[in-house]
Amino acid sequence: MAKAADIYFRVDPWKIIEEGFDPGYSRVSESIFSLANESMGVRGSFDEGGSVDSLRGVYVNGVYDIQPLGRSYRGIIDRTHFMIPAADWLRTEITLDGEKLDLGSVRFRDFHRELDMRAGTLTRSFVWQTASGKELRLTFLRFVDMNHRERAWQRVIFEPLNFSGKVEFAAGLSFDVRHEGYGKCFWQDARAEGFTLQARTTLSEQEVFAGAALNIGGETRFADQTVSHHAALSLEKGKALTADKRVVILFDGSAGEELWQKGLQALADSEQTAFDTALAQQKAYWDAYWRTSDVEIEADGDPYEQQGIRFCSFQLAQIYNGGSMRHNIGAKGLTGEAYNGHAFWDTEACCLPFYLFTNPRAARDLLLYRYNTLPQAMERARMLDCRGACYPLATLNGEEACSLWQHASLQLQPSTAVAYGIWHYAHVTGDQDFLYDYGAEMLLQIARFLASRVEKGGKSGLYGFYGVMGPDEFHMMVNNNAYTNYMGMRTLECAAATLDGLRQARPAAYAGLLEKTKLSEAEIAAWREIAEHMYIPRDETGLIEQHDGYFDLPHTDINAIPVTDFPLYDHWSYDRIYRSDMIKQPDVLMLLYLYNTSFTEAEKRVNYEFYEPRTIHESSLSPAIHSILAAELGKMDEAQRFFGFATRLDLDNYNRNTREGLHVTSIAMAWANIVYGFAGLRSDGDGLRFAPRLPQRWNRLTFSIVYRGRVIKVRMEKDRTAFRLKGEPLEIMIYGKMYRLGNEEVTVES
């Protein structure tokens, strides 16, 4: 572990607090103070903007534009798409005695910013000390509405401490927003009327409506794709004046007059709700969330991990909670432009378990997103001279958007992860309808892709995948990556077995699917043949070689890398990261996590002990996987250390790139870390298995999961764990022994 925490925010069980403003940390803070409600998201940027270092990110889920890339080699994409900032509803200008508020240049004191995870609000306050000697306390409050996903709210409170007089105030709504990486605005043809606005993206031709209303008088102007409401506010010494702004942002695939009318209606609907009512309802939403979904950690000392896991839980609930098959989970959610808003295979490999055990309907919706984009995946396979469906590494709309061919063309992980997700979902929920109506077709096309991509090796004569990049992205163009081969084998087996099941259960549907996909039984037999003869390199101790030749690579002492070298992509010559045994993120270990019950404890131990010291965790996936395996192997100190890392990856800026946005995947993996790691849940074998192992310095850990219509509440204490069930009786395995959960709480000594 060469990485260290960079502790900046105050530790608090329910809040993230910044006291005093560090301009050098500004972008990290912006990421941490992000708010979202799945439909829209906003970074914690200052309302008034100014000259502080900032990525002014105001996003609408699913809004993107397109960039042509020019033609290069076959199979390399010639255009990409990327999330763009949308209507900026926070734009604010405040001027006092001709001095414009800009925390990059004015004097101020008592800066305080806090994210309240119980209220779902972000508040910022400070005292502005003007050159003319006036002191004005300003408080900014904002939230995005969890109850009405098209609404957002902003409040500014003015408290003159030592004067009475006028302050100039302008509240804006703007499509004049620049994508930082491209350095340009992708919005055009803005239509404005009063405090409403509608605009269209350039090449994707999406339209977004934005409207607002203020509780103060003034005058509205339109220029540069921006409407702004100007007022001169009369302040009285010692008295607070409050400016409230109610905002509607609408994006539903419609356009033109239809969208405009819908937007006006939504704005009119929002008038029924007063600001304070909306604020109370927001709190009520989050109260309800925490009542059912809180993970409580009782430990001695600072609530460091409690804050960490709550921050993760809060962000995850903000970013996706199901209900729209148009949404997936971006690597950075709606918290920054790095990774272009794209969803990766992290969705199935890392996020899905959270939804499987808290909100299975949302898990199904995530998989239906993949079904809806099956045509794009099939087109992608054709581009790569293959058959079937190759799911994209990075996407918003189902097309491959990763412009780095070495990732887009060499990683088979997205396809095998979708297959794993389908299997895992059906295995845990028992949802045969989904499996046969949608899953079978996806599995079939993925299997077909893999069978067209696999090759017979030279010496072994076995099958394997050549020229790939496994989950460990620090090794490129490798052969027989164990993860890829194993996942390929299981996917082929699963596809064949699912089609078998379909044939028996629904012969007509089976025949229809074969007809639709022109699949022959011989093709299915070929998949089985490949799966049976897949090369999985492991030695007599069970140690799996990550890929051909991995053991012969030069060794890098990862502890000798200075922390200032991170992220390595920014500080090392690109080709340099590929030349040693340093691993970016779990590869063999990822396999042991996903198909955990298919490997013996001895196999897990030998591989963990070999690979862990070689892993640099330059991916947010990494620490939680390690923590889960460490816990299983009884390495509780390590498990706890990796857990801290996982839950606080962004809060403590471990990877030194939180400035670009939050690592949303680590948020989901932090939950998995607790449920799979410390509670020892295993969901890839028969039924559910638990093996609770409370970390030494914790006193109690409490959480719930849902399972096939039931709720299982788990309360882990020092010497015992209690399981309480709501719903039909259920047999589960605890520490390798079967228990029947019924009406009574079951307590097992640890």
Next chain:
Amino acid sequence: MAKAADIYFRVDPWKIIEEGFDPGYSRVSESIFSLANESMGVRGSFDEGGSVDSLRGVYVNGVYDIQPLGRSYRGIIDRTHFMIPAADWLRTEITLDGEKLDLGSVRFRDFHRELDMRAGTLTRSFVWQTASGKELRLTFLRFVDMNHRERAWQRVIFEPLNFSGKVEFAAGLSFDVRHEGYGKCFWQDARAEGFTLQARTTLSEQEVFAGAALNIGGETRFADQTVSHHAALSLEKGKALTADKRVVILFDGSAGEELWQKGLQALADSEQTAFDTALAQQKAYWDAYWRTSDVEIEADGDPYEQQGIRFCSFQLAQIYNGGSMRHNIGAKGLTGEAYNGHAFWDTEACCLPFYLFTNPRAARDLLLYRYNTLPQAMERARMLDCRGACYPLATLNGEEACSLWQHASLQLQPSTAVAYGIWHYAHVTGDQDFLYDYGAEMLLQIARFLASRVEKGGKSGLYGFYGVMGPDEFHMMVNNNAYTNYMGMRTLECAAATLDGLRQARPAAYAGLLEKTKLSEAEIAAWREIAEHMYIPRDETGLIEQHDGYFDLPHTDINAIPVTDFPLYDHWSYDRIYRSDMIKQPDVLMLLYLYNTSFTEAEKRVNYEFYEPRTIHESSLSPAIHSILAAELGKMDEAQRFFGFATRLDLDNYNRNTREGLHVTSIAMAWANIVYGFAGLRSDGDGLRFAPRLPQRWNRLTFSIVYRGRVIKVRMEKDRTAFRLKGEPLEIMIYGKMYRLGNEEVTVES
């Protein structure tokens, strides 16, 4: 050998002849009919342009522009440069009865085009049959002046066959020339006066002067960066009318008024020479060339190979003959925009021997080009987190211009080839001054680069290069590529030995160099240590594994690839070419060619027999290397088959990409093919060695080489070879036995 000849041109010992015009073959013909004089070059495009498929390439050596690429990862270039078309001096418009001459749309007969390699001219003639029933024979003649490198000449002959009357004629000079790939013109701010013109490139800010004069009256106009001379010619039935154009193109690094005045002067100077005089002098130049440099092949049947080798010889003499250290040898010379006019390591690895044994001064100039660009190579090493000098894969100005990081960052070939070139040059010529004044410093910086790039492997504990791409570009990011390791070893040894030699021969210069480069003796010792412990993977039979894991790769039957799949880069998904044992070009075999006398015949045989059937020759380097080794191993049929391929690679469009320009490297290798292959010259051991092996169906092969002030003429016949020497006596080895060449011809039975 999955490739086949596509024979289109008439076989003739001295000419390339096209009878009848095939529009589908237009670009191939344009490439074949290229003319150049090192300073400028022009493809065989139709003077009148028109709607036929064409790459209108008119180039000036060293003229390029720059394209910013945007920042990506460290070590990946953020701008590139590329050859652009310059002043088009051939622009011609002919209109008869309102019908504009355009061979893409008008009727014509008796099309004949020929490149005369004895005269250095390109002639084209045909009879234009207008819609109005007129028949006009047109003959176009052009040449670029070998005696005055800034001059070019164009002649148009009009012969009305069945009418008398007017024809409209316009002769132009234009900087309105588009780079095809970028689809734009890179010239700006043209200044015009009469029939002269000067313009500047956009970002590289180079300036070129162009001026012309015609032998007919008319009117000159300037528009769109183009001057054109318009005339209405009165033709008389049965009589020929000749329009001659004398052109000066000047590019010497100067700009503005200075260049303008020099240009005017050069144009005035050219007035002294009449068109027919220049034509006669051109013929005289080529007569002289062929007298000293012709390679004569006497064989039964068609002069198929004679034409091939003469075409190579002619093109090579056009493209580089020394005298300017600003010029190197572009992969396509001045015959097309593919490869952007860039020079590669082919210069040292493939072209240098031709110059070493025909024009050693030119060889020295090529190496001085590398010395002059040492600062750029050192900057490049720094970009890659290394020390010393890393020579660019592709360049015009010394900076890395290859925008494919996988080639630019992973190929160490350019650096080791420069080192090899320095060593080979000094070894053959004995030029110690060059070695100590320039070579030592380059060797030092290259060795330093390699020592900072090499790593100690995992299991073997030996040194090797990881994450590289060897000469075989179909395998990327491999470890312990045998070629790279071996070349690295020899380079380190050579650098250390050269510095040793310098210390003994010139202690002060040695001390100065150490001071200048901050080199310690410990660093030199470290190079020796690395070289002594370099990993060269070979088995007990001497078979060298191309790189770690190569023997385990899936097999591709290269004979099963349809010829329509070539070039593979255009027809296969990019990642697909990297997944098997298919080899693009010699890799292990390249090593056996360069350090030929360091390997036993048994080693060469086992490696040749293993690698040859796996090589697809998707590089123009490939066939000649194979031919040379085949000849050495007594596989004369194969040697001859590969020779045909090498000399006629472009004439018969073997790689199906001659349309993009000529493979200039194959031109040099075709010469090497004869001298190293059939005459069995070896220059990497002590002294010179020959082992003549005349191909079965040849009767005689004659050529000369120069060596340390001497000329050795070699005449190979069926049963014997005669060596005749001009100059000081010399001992050479023939068939493994020493002979002393003196005044008398030495004849050795074969």
